[in-house]
Amino acid sequence: MNVVVVGAGLAGLTAADALARRGVDVQVLEARDRVGGRMHGIEVAPGSWADAGAAYLGERHTRLLALMAESGLKTAPTTMDGASRFALGAGSPDSVPGRFPPLSGVALGEMFDLLDEVTRSVRVDAPWLTPDAARLDATTAAAWAETHLRHPDSRLFFPLFLGEMMAAAPADVSVLHMAFYLRSGGGLRYLNAFAGGAQEWRIDGGAHRLCEALAAGLGDRVRLSEPVTAVEQDDDGATVRSAGDTIRADAVIVALPPVLADRIAYTPGLPAPRSGARTAPGCAVKVHLVHPSPLWREQGLSGWSVSSDGPLLSTVDDSPEEGGAGVLTGFVTGEEARRFAALSPAEQRAAAVGQAARLFPDLPEPIGFHVTDWVNDPYSKGCYAALFGPGDWLALGPGLTRPHGRVHWAGTETSTEFFGLMEGAIRSGRRAAEETAARL
Numbered sequence: 001m002n003v004v005v006v007g008a009g010l011a012g013l014t015a016a017d018a019l020a021r022r023g024v025d026v027q028v029l030e031a032r033d034r035v036g037g038r039m040h041g042i043e044v045a046p047g048s049w050a051d052a053g054a055a056y057l058g059e060r061h062t063r064l065l066a067l068m069a070e071s072g073l074k075t076a077p078t079t080m081d082g083a084s085r086f087a088l089g090a091g092s093p094d095s096v097p098g099r100f101p102p103l104s105g106v107a108l109g110e111m112f113d114l115l116d117e118v119t120r121s122v123r124v125d126a127p128w129l130t131p132d133a134a135r136l137d138a139t140t141a142a143a144w145a146e147t148h149l150r151h152p153d154s155r156l157f158f159p160l161f162l163g164e165m166m167a168a169a170p171a172d173v174s175v176l177h178m179a180f181y182l183r184s185g186g187g188l189r190y191l192n193a194f195a196g197g198a199q200e201w202r203i204d205g206g207a208h209r210l211c212e213a214l215a216a217g218l219g220d221r222v223r224l225s226e227p228v229t230a231v232e233q234d235d236d237g238a239t240v241r242s243a244g245d246t247i248r249a250d251a252v253i254v255a256l257p258p259v260l261a262d263r264i265a266y267t268p269g270l271p272a273p274r275s276g277a278r279t280a281p282g283c284a285v286k287v288h289l290v291h292p293s294p295l296w297r298e299q300g301l302s303g304w305s306v307s308s309d310g311p312l313l314s315t316v317d318d319s320p321e322e323g324g325a326g327v328l329t330g331f332v333t334g335e336e337a338r339r340f341a342a343l344s345p346a347e348q349r350a351a352a353v354g355q356a357a358r359l360f361p362d363l364p365e366p367i368g369f370h371v372t373d374w375v376n377d378p379y380s381k382g383c384y385a386a387l388f389g390p391g392d393w394l395a396l397g398p399g400l401t402r403p404h405g406r407v408h409w410a411g412t413e414t415s416t417e418f419f420g421l422m423e424g425a426i427r428s429g430r431r432a433a434e435e436t437a438a439r440l
Contacts, residue, residue, distance in 0.1 A: 001440040004029060004240045004249040006228045006264070009037020010054075010422055011410040012255030013214040013222075014067070014429030015436075020218060022437055027249075028218065029242050031227035031379045035215040038383045039422070041208035042370050044290045045325035049206035050318050052286050052372035053383055054422050056199040060186055061423040063430070064210075068203060071213035075201035076321040079294075080194050082302035085359045088156060089308060093359050099194075101306060107151035111158060114148050116188055119179045125416050127180040128397040137393045141178045142170035156308055163333030164306075164314055165191055166420070167284035167384045172334075177388035184419040198421070204321060207422065227379075231407060232267040238406045251436045255410035255429065258396070259381045266407070272399045274409075278389025279396075281382020282420075283337040283375055287312060287330035287352050290368030294319045294326035296360045303328055305359045310336035311351050315359065325368075328356060341375045385420035386413050401431070406439075408432045 001024055005016045008030035019026045034040075041049040056078065057064055068074070086101050087093040094102050101108070123130045130136065141162060149155050162168050166181055173181075185191045191198045203210060215222045223245075230241040231252055240247045254261050258275035294317055296303050303317025312330035319327045330352055332340045340348060349369050357363050374383035388396070400414045410432035415424035 001025065001250045002027070002248075003251045003253060003436055003440075004238075004247055005253045005255060006240070007037065007255035007411070008032075008035040008211070008215065008222055008224070009255060009411070009425065010039055010211055011412060011425040011429040011432075012037075012253065013211055013218070014426045015253050015255060015410050015433040016218055016221070017214050018430055018433035019437060020221070024437065024440065026218070026221055027247065028222045029226040029228050029240070030222065030224050033225050035222060035224070036208045036211040038374070038380050039207045039211050040372065041206035042288065042372070044288060044327055044368055044370070045320070048320040048322070048324045049208070050288050050320075050327050050329065050370075051202065051207050052288070052370070053374070054207050055202050055318070057203070057422060058186075058190070058196070058198040058200045060190065060198070061418065061421070063426040064423045067426060068210060071210055073209055073213070074204045076204040077201060078194050078199055079317045079319065080302050080304060082297060082300050084302055085305035087305070087307040087309065087359060093305070095301070099304060101157060103153040103157060104151060107153040108157060110151070111149055111154040112188060115182065118144075118175060119182045119188060122176065122179045122183050124180060124183045126397070127176055127393045127416070130176065133176060133394060136176035136179065137174045138390050139175045140171050140390055141168070141173050141175055144175045145170055159334060160306060160308065160313055163336070164331065166387070167282040167333045167337070167382070168387050169283060169334035172280040172283070172387045172389060174388060174390045174393065176393050180393070181419055184416060184424070185421060186418070202318070228264055230265040230267070233405045233407070249406075250440055251406045251408065253408045253410050253432045253436060255432070257381050257411060258386050258413055260379070261409070261411075266404065268405070270404055272396070274396070275386065276389065276392045276395055279392055280387040280389055281375060282384045282387055283334050284383045285332040285337045285340050285375060286372045287332060287348075288318070288368070288370040289328045289330065289353065289356055289366040290370070291326035291328070291364070291366055293323070295363060296326075296328070299361065301360060307355065307359065310355075311340040311348075312355050312359075315356070328360075330356070337375050341373050345371070403435065408436050
């Protein structure tokens with residue numbers, strides 16, 4: 001028996017690894033010239049890597065931690081020692097102990113209570129069956145905020161929070177998707193936390209190493225630069241057509257974001273699309289400013305910042321634990337990501353470096369500067385994950401994991417547990433492998 005897996009991101013590689021361990025003949029076809037999908041490393045100094053894509057994990061990410069242990073990979077703590085910097089409106093940035101912004105505590109507390117209330121109402125295993133799902137799925141997060149958030153501080157902070165958590169502009173997602181995403185990931189407090197939360201650790205040496213380890217175990221069964229164009233089913237099996245080959249298989253696992261999965265030609269055609277007209281790409285651009293060392297620490301700063309004006313809506317210290325470089329990672333999300341992605345490389349550098357210098361006094365020009373544009377990436381169509389817009393969950397949700405004949409589905413967008421995270425990708429890959437193995 002043989003299976004073709006489309007996509008060599010974490011979900012596809014996990015599915016292929018699980019099938020190979022069962023003795024199944026499996027091949028992985030990847031459009032890029034590398035494995036990893038939305039897990040991508042960039043070398044910021046000789047032998048030192050930073051995460052240009054997925055990066056953070058916590059103790060609840062049990063499948064990820066177990067897979068890391070099998071691959072001999074360790075965690076590195078996300079460094080948060082020191083004061084935070086906030087630039088929220090006019091005036092100079094403020095230095096504040098901890099991560100709570102210098103805004104009305106009452107207003108933000110009310111905002112988080114309202115978010116917690118709607119998050120708890122969602123049926124996380126089947127969001128489309130949530131009580132009042134139709135109304136929640138028809139309403140954008142922007143409209144929800146307009147109705148529920150009265151204080152200017154909460155209105156200011158809400159899109160920054162949503163951008164950090166989901167890489168989403170409030171107008172792009174339904175309330176149902178916002179609430180589902182937050183609950184699926186462990187809830188507001190867990191997702192937003194470093195110590196004891198979902199951002200406590202990074203994978204030492206870069207998250208891409210996990211995908212490289214999985215691919216190494218599969219050897220020549222992973223084929224790069226092979227974008228799949230068609231999957232044709234008949235009574236005897238399936239034919240998978242790529243840019244360079246035609247392969248017969250007993251089953252196929254498509255491990256791609258929904259918009260990209262829809263670009264494959266299926267015969268027979270899909271009973272329902274994988275994405276809708278309002279399904280948007282995750283709006284994230286990651287910027288890495290590389291210095292000889294973490295110079296901000298010398299001034300008692302953690303490297304964490306939040307700004308209401310872009311392009312860097314937040315920053316974090318992602319310096320390698322072993323030293324060798326100081327890496328300030330900037331997150332450009334939501335509408336700001338679209339604007340930033342449209343700039344020239346010179347304009348991007350000037351905007352990001354200039355803002356970093358205002359946030360962190362006396363910070364010199366970086367010795368390295370890297371931009372990873374996920375908004376326009378042709379083989380991801382956004383990051384962290386696809387954004388389900390108004391109507392998407394009711395229309396798409398029931399069929400996200402339903403096989404189409406011999407075609408099965410994987411990818412973090414098909415996981416109701418830790419949707420959008422590496423943990424969700426792993427769980428989806430294993431689910432798809434189990435479904436496929438059961439039919440062979």
